[in-house]
Amino acid sequence: MTAWKSINDIANDVQTGAVSALSLVNQALETIETNQQFNAIIATLANRARERAKQIDDRVKAGEAIGRLAGVPFIAKDNFLVFGAETTAASNILKGFNAPYQATAINRLEAEGAICVAKANLDAFAHGSSTENSDFGTTLNPRDPTRVPGGSSGGSAAAVALTMAPFALGTDTGGSIRLPASFTGIVGYKPTYGLVSRSGVVAMASSTDVIGPLARTVEDAALVLDVMAGRDDLDGTTIERDTADYSAFSGAIKGRKVGVVKEYMGEGLEPGVRKSIEQAIDQLKRAGAEIIEVSLPSLPAALAVYYIICPAEVSSNLSRYDGQRYGYSFKEAKSLDDSYGKSRSIGFGKEAKRRIMIGTYVLSSGYYDAYYKKAQTVRTKLINEFDSALAEVDFLIGPTAPSVAFKIGANTADPLQMYLADILTVAANLVGVPSISLPAAESQNLPVGLQIMAKQRHDRDLLAFAKLAEGIIK
Amino acid sequence: MAQLSKNDVLKLARLARLDLSEAEVAEFTGELSEILQYVEMLQNIDVDGLQPTNQVTGLTHVTRQDEIRDYGYKTSDLLANVPETLGNQIKVKRMLG
Numbered sequence: 001m002t003a004w005k006s007i008n009d010i011a012n013d014v015q016t017g018a019v020s021a022l023s024l025v026n027q028a029l030e031t032i033e034t035n036q037q038f039n040a041i042i043a044t045l046a047n048r049a050r051e052r053a054k055q056i057d058d059r060v061k062a063g064e065a066i067g068r069l070a071g072v073p074f075i076a077k078d079n080f081l082v083f084g085a086e087t088t089a090a091s092n093i094l095k096g097f098n099a100p101y102q103a104t105a106i107n108r109l110e111a112e113g114a115i116c117v118a119k120a121n122l123d124a125f126a127h128g129s130s131t132e133n134s135d136f137g138t139t140l141n142p143r144d145p146t147r148v149p150g151g152s153s154g155g156s157a158a159a160v161a162l163t164m165a166p167f168a169l170g171t172d173t174g175g176s177i178r179l180p181a182s183f184t185g186i187v188g189y190k191p192t193y194g195l196v197s198r199s200g201v202v203a204m205a206s207s208t209d210v211i212g213p214l215a216r217t218v219e220d221a222a223l224v225l226d227v228m229a230g231r232d233d234l235d236g237t238t239i240e241r242d243t244a245d246y247s248a249f250s251g252a253i254k255g256r257k258v259g260v261v262k263e264y265m266g267e268g269l270e271p272g273v274r275k276s277i278e279q280a281i282d283q284l285k286r287a288g289a290e291i292i293e294v295s296l297p298s299l300p301a302a303l304a305v306y307y308i309i310c311p312a313e314v315s316s317n318l319s320r321y322d323g324q325r326y327g328y329s330f331k332e333a334k335s336l337d338d339s340y341g342k343s344r345s346i347g348f349g350k351e352a353k354r355r356i357m358i359g360t361y362v363l364s365s366g367y368y369d370a371y372y373k374k375a376q377t378v379r380t381k382l383i384n385e386f387d388s389a390l391a392e393v394d395f396l397i398g399p400t401a402p403s404v405a406f407k408i409g410a411n412t413a414d415p416l417q418m419y420l421a422d423i424l425t426v427a428a429n430l431v432g433v434p435s436i437s438l439p440a441a442e443s444q445n446l447p448v449g450l451q452i453m454a455k456q457r458h459d460r461d462l463l464a465f466a467k468l469a470e471g472i473i474k
Numbered sequence: 475m476a477q478l479s480k481n482d483v484l485k486l487a488r489l490a491r492l493d494l495s496e497a498e499v500a501e502f503t504g505e506l507s508e509i510l511q512y513v514e515m516l517q518n519i520d521v522d523g524l525q526p527t528n529q530v531t532g533l534t535h536v537t538r539q540d541e542i543r544d545y546g547y548k549t550s551d552l553l554a555n556v557p558e559t560l561g562n563q564i565k566v567k568r569m570l571g
Contacts, residue, residue, distance in 0.1 A: 100551035194531050207528065234545075236536040237529075304513040315490060322491070324566050329557035336567040341493035353492055357483070357502055358509060360490045374516050376526030381519070383527060415505055416512055432530030456531060 004166040007072050007220045011113065014071030017060055021053035021071030021115065028073035028117045031164045038140045040149075040158035041075070044118045048084030049073070052115050067112035069227060074109065075159045075168040078119040079126055079202040082106050089202045090134040091124040093321050093328045093347030103200025104235065105169060105211050105228045112227050120168055121155030125318070126176055126204045127351040128152050129421035132412055135349055140408070142184060143446055147405040150180030150421075156214050157184040167215040167224050173204045174306050175400075175425025177212045178437035182400035182449025185439045187470070188214045189221045189463070192456045193432035194239040196225070197232030205313035206237075208306075208429035218438070218467040222247035225459070242460050249464040253472075254288030256465060257393040263299040264398025264424055264451075272443025277399045280440045280450045280473040284397075287472055294389045294396065298382045299427055305382065306426040307419055308362050308375035315359025318352060354415060379430050386431045390455045395465060399424055400437040400449030424451065434459045436466045440473050476510035478503055 004010065013019045029049070032041050056071050076082055079089040081099035088094045106116060123133035131139040131154025139154045141147040142161040149158045153170030157180030160168050170177040172190040181188025189212045196211040203209060213224040223246075230241035260281055265274065285291045323329040323343025330346060333339035345353070362371035389396060401424060411418040428435035433456050437449035450473060454462035483503050487494045494502070549562060558565040 097555055098551075100554065101545065101547050192531070194533070207530070233538060237531075237533060239531055239533070298519065301516055301519055304515050307509065308513050308516075319491075323557065325564055326555035326557075331557075333567060336569055337491070339567055340491040344491055345493040345495075348492070350498075353494070353498070354502065354505065356490045356492065357486050357506055360486050361478075361506065361510070364486070364489065370517070371513065373526050374521070375513075376528060377521040377524050378516050378519050380524045380527045381521055383530070384524075416508055419509075430530075 004163060006217065007069065007166050007223050010072050010166060011068055011070040014056065014113070015060060015066055021056040022050060024071050024073050025049045025053040025115055025117055028165045031162065032118055035162045035164065038142060038145065038158050038162060039137050040121055040139050040155040040162065040164065041118045042078045042088060042090065042121050042136050042155070043085040045082065045084035045116055049115050049117045056113055068223065069109060070113035072114045073117045073165045074114050075118045075120050075156060075165045076106060076116050077122050077153050077156045077168070077170050079122060079171060080106055080169060081200040082116050082119065084116070085119050087119070087202070088136070089125050090122045090136050091347070091349065091352070092135045095328065097326055099200070101200060104197035104232045106200065108228050109224070117165060118159070120153070120159050123152035123154070123351070124349045125202065125352050126152040126171055126173060127314070127355055129175070129179055129418055130411065131155060131180070132408065133349065133351045138408060141405050144405065146407055147446070148183065148408055150183035150401070150405060152176040153214060154180045157181055157186060157188065160186050160214050160216060167213050167220055169211060170214050171201060171204070171209060171211055172429065173209050174310060174429050175422040177214060178400050178425050178435060178449065178451060179421060181214055181437040183405035183447060185447030186214055186216055187218055187221050187439070188212070188437045189225060190428060190435045191225060191229070191459055192239065192434045194237045195241065195459060196228045197235040197238050199232055199234035203317040205310040206317065207309065207313060210429070218436070218463060218470050219247060222463040222467070225463070239457070244460060246460050246463055249467050251461070251464050252288070253284060253465070253468045256289050256395065257292055258284055258289045259292050259294035259389055259393035259396045261299070261396050261398045262293055262295045268402050269399060270403045270443065273399050273401070273403060273448050276441040276443050276448040277450060281397065283472045284469060292393055294393060296382070296385045296389060296427070298378065298385055301378055302382060302427040302430060303419065303423045305375045305378050305430055306422070307358070308371050309379070309430070311355040311359035312363050312372050313359070314355040315363065318348070318356055321347065323347070382427060383431050386433060394454065395462065396453040398451050400451040401425070404443055404446040404448060428453050432456050434462050436462060438466055438470055438473065476507060476514060478507045478510070
């Protein structure tokens, strides 16, 4: 495997002419080619990427300043609209869909000189925790091909772990960036809700969906976030960004208050994962952090809240796939209703249908108050508990997942068991706080992720702390 | 306890415009009941005095000027993904009688 320099160094090398953008794109495409057996990639954008690289190299020769990501190859999860390849969200219903416009996140990265080289595999429509639910086949974990890479951004995580590119983009609705980062031993960052525009990204659950980077280091992730962050007219939920650079780190571990969430360290945690997290906490303590045990009593209910709110929003967002405007359409339909029903039932996979059905149920007349409204109210309770805890401490800490990467097929027969993989990640989405997964000490020779969360809009502080933690916990 | 019947599942499928197969209906009848039983743990949580949260960062209506902006989208690109067109229009099956 060919290692990449830091993103900052790569961009400097391209800008000074020390390396060509074209050679970097070729390196990425060759690494993708030689690792096909992992099924991390759905499509490459070879032609468009090489063309863009040549343009950048020409501009460098002409003495132009390219940008902070000059010539840096990256991979986008296939739920981002990108020119140059289909956007399928790993679903049959979107096979053949060509993006008529690009995602804001992609445009911002390209404006700084980054080059999208490929689209990564995912659970179809980002519904899943293992990437086994892709209509394009399962992605294998680079560390052990008999295991899943986590999901739903499993292709993005595997691609970074396999050094196909210095970074990849993912989406995180209930843990879909952090869980695969944890399972593949890389850094995954979920920003504060609304910090990165979702325009041009296939919607899953709009009240929790965020976009974020998967990378090998906190420094790389922070730089990518800095390029993408901020208000966008095309996404009304975006918030104002920090005026300071998210990748300009400052501060120390000494004196920071770190809350160990009691409920995250409870039953159901694999002994090896517990040991790794306790070791990381001890290392932070020795580095001068003040470790305080905190409790979020409603946390055990977070997954139940999520599996009402998420399918409700999924059923609403997926109603646009009606076989009339884009996506798969059943040609022999006899009536409009027949066309809707057949196009959707043939085009959608089982998990999408399952979530549409649950969502339709919890939103339907007579059940709305008992399920959806109740879930949104328990969500308020959870937010209040996070607010109280984060008034006492600077950061909340715990494992990203209760286990190391599980075996392929281990949870596919039982949807509820699969949902439980997200039990430690969903709360950050429901509450809207930023959260990062960092590689901690391994267990059974497999990666373990340490999760750190901070207050909403404290992304910069969280990244700076994570950068320091990264140096001491592995 | 939520225990869905086959008829409940068929009704939901109709509301969601999904033509499920017999096998899917049978499978979902059991699975959905199991998932709904899991989420019923919320019924025991005391939320007295709390309001539901729909938006977590406190944003309210975000408005903009009602004016035409050119984002560079081409009609032909937007229509290229449409299953059936007639001129610059999307063709669908008859909706009324």
